[in-house]
Amino acid sequence: SQKIEQNSEALNIQEGKTxxxxxxYTNYSPAYLQWYRQDPGRGPVFLLLIRENEKEKRKERxxxxxxxxxxxxxxxxTASQPADSATYLCARKTxxxxxxxxxxxxxxLKVEL
Amino acid sequence: xxxxxxSPRHEVTEMGQEVTLRCKPISGHDxxxxxxxxxxxxxxxxxxxxNNVPIDDSGMPEDRFSAKMPNASFSTLKIQPSxxxxxxxxxxxxxxxxxxxxxxFGPGTRLTVT
Numbered sequence: 001s002q003k004i005e006q007n008s009e010a011l012n013i014q015e016g017k018t019x020x021x022x023x024x025y026t027n028y029s030p031a032y033l034q035w036y037r038q039d040p041g042r043g044p045v046f047l048l049l050i051r052e053n054e055k056e057k058r059k060e061r062x063x064x065x066x067x068x069x070x071x072x073x074x075x076x077x078t079a080s081q082p083a084d085s086a087t088y089l090c091a092r093k094t095x096x097x098x099x100x101x102x103x104x105x106x107x108x109l110k111v112e113l
Numbered sequence: 114x115x116x117x118x119x120s121p122r123h124e125v126t127e128m129g130q131e132v133t134l135r136c137k138p139i140s141g142h143d144x145x146x147x148x149x150x151x152x153x154x155x156x157x158x159x160x161x162x163x164n165n166v167p168i169d170d171s172g173m174p175e176d177r178f179s180a181k182m183p184n185a186s187f188s189t190l191k192i193q194p195s196x197x198x199x200x201x202x203x204x205x206x207x208x209x210x211x212x213x214x215x216x217x218f219g220p221g222t223r224l225t226v227t
Contacts, residue, residue, distance in 0.1 A: 034215065043117075043204050043218030044156070089156065098161065098168055099144050099214045105155035 002027060004092045006104035013080055014112055021075040021107045023090030029068045030092035035075050038087045038106065047088075048075075080111045117219035119205050125225045131193040134222045136205030137186055146216060147180055147190050148204040156204070162188065195226045 003026040013019050023033065032051045036044035050057045050066045050073065057064045063076040077084050087108045091101040118137040126132055138145045146161040160170040165182045173180070177196070182188040192199055202223050206216040 032214065034213075041220075043206070043221050044216075045218070046213070046215035049213045049215065093214070098163060099146075099208050099216065100158065100161060100169060101216065102158070103156040 002030070002092060002094050002102050004090060004102055004104045006088075006090055006107045008105055008107070010108040010110060012110045012112060015081060017080055019077040019080045019084065019109055019111070021088050021090075021109065023073040023075065023104055025071050025073075025092050029071065030094070032093050033064075033066060033073045034091045034093075034101065035062075035064055035073075036089040036091065036103075038089060044089055077109075080109075082111045082113060085110045117205055117207055117217050119203075119219035119222050121222060122220060123223045123225075125227065126195055127227055128196055129194045130226075131191065132195045132199075132224060132226075134190040134203050134205075134224070136188045136190070136219060138188070138205070138207030139217055140186065142207035142209045142217070144208045144210075144216075145182060145188050146206040146208075147188070148206065148218075149201045150204060150221070151201045159190070192224075195224075197226045200224055200226050 005024045029052050032049050034049045035047045038044040048064045050064045061078045065074045087106040089106040090104040094100045094102050120135045144163055147159040148156050150156045159172045160180045162182045180190045202221045204218050204221045206218045208216045
């Protein structure tokens, strides 16, 4: 099966530090991975996509890596702020056509002053 | 664009009743997805459509669940009869072909079955 796993334990960090969230997948490498942010009571919001042949992708304070050897993606938020507090979801594209995704259960991030 | 619109935002019903959730995707998007989110199981795909045609309904839990997309701007997810274990937040999402393949989610419908 095409599983995707995220650390279910919440991550608490101090403002200004770099937050690093982990996403591990099983079996073959997906064509791409996506990261979403979800705030309480709201739907997930797309942040970044990284393709299988890309090592790293950046967007402002966000950085995503894709390691096909470790079968892992890391999501970094640099200079974290309390406003970054949310749940972050990793998703992998499943086999076949279309845009079907399998989501991880998410990691809750809390940035403290 | 107003984004993906879902209604109702909250639904409380009694076991055995029929529940209908509604979704209006973003105009021009080719794909529409229905998800269910619970604390225990996370975000699960129930069914998705491409150009109004159901492509994969393998995530639909059982025959009590059905989904339709009569046109490009409207979809429904129906549960009949509802059971307490159906209590969850149901999200609709849409996406376009190509680009970043990002999915745009609606605000969700929180369903409580008593």
